[in-house]
Amino acid sequence: MSVSPISSITRAATRDPNGPLNILTFPTHERYETLLARTGHNFYSYHAPGIKHWNTDYAEIPDNYMLLDESLEGRQVPLSLDLDLVLSQNKFGQFQIAHQIADTLHLPMVSLEHTLPIPFWDQKMRSNLRNMRADANVFISEYSIEGWNWDSQPDTLIIRHGVDSEAFKPEKWLKREVHILSVVNDWINRDWCCGFTIWQEVTKGLPVSVLGDTPGLSKPASSFDELVRAYQSSRVFLNTSTISPVPTSLLEAMACGCAVVSTATCMIPEIIENGVNGFISNDKEELKEMLVELLNNEELAKKVGEQARKTILEDFSEDRFVNEWNKVFDVVSKIPYTGRFK
16 A cells, blocks of 8 residues: 555645544553553554554453454555554564554554563664664663664653552551562563563572563463452562563552562662662662562561652643643654655
8 A cells, every 4th residue: 555645745734633543552561551641642553464453351452442354454544544653662572563564654653662672682683673663762761772773863752650659559448468578470481571580599498479461470360450469469569570661560569559678670760769669779688588578577668659659640740741741742743754664
């Protein structure tokens, strides 16, 4: 399908400035995209080999988020659909497809990076990925920009995560169990980035609860409500990630008032002040001591959990997240196609 470049100019000029945009994206992180949908725009989710499916165990599909028919393959985008921009959410798998669609339909494009480069990628791979630039290039932290060794220009910006603090909140009437909760998918196979071995060592002999799709270890929560209830009813939450900028589960646990213990990696030290709103260390013995102290000291766990939630309300609010994304979408949607991706 070929579209005249004039169409993108006409579309931007005649669009209702107060109406929702039509944004093409890809299923990536369910709860992140649930918040994106609260910008009020319409999202159309494209599927291709290698791209995950939306898992309703993690979040229900918002009313303004439409899954396109993957059986149509390259014909998924209806000819009648008047798109305004394309949103890629990773450079290794999505960007190439998003690039092709944006080029074919003469649309502006946003590139979002949730994660860091894989450590074993060679320099050629890293260099190629750094050359994948869109009209706007969004990262979730300054740490992420540095991790990608990204050449920051005016088209580069940071939007920190947001958390729905009304859904993820403490439940005062619910008694917290004296155990350590962790929420990780495919933990054993992803030991290299999620720290399964670390978890095994620091929790040995301690009461634990694990949620997540990890065969032989744990199953995911059966529903969103069950996941929230797990956070609300756990005294301690443990994160052992090693290269994730910041796991969403860590922020959700903090929003629910858990006393969090975490490895001090990536941007986590920017969020957690040791001993104030959580505990962080890369020393396994220290991590275990922190866990034992919180299991034995209910008042300390409560105090730290309250500070953790305060951090989410102040620095990771849904309103701030939505407003910042709306500014990006508004600016990018007005950029006429110039063939810059060729």
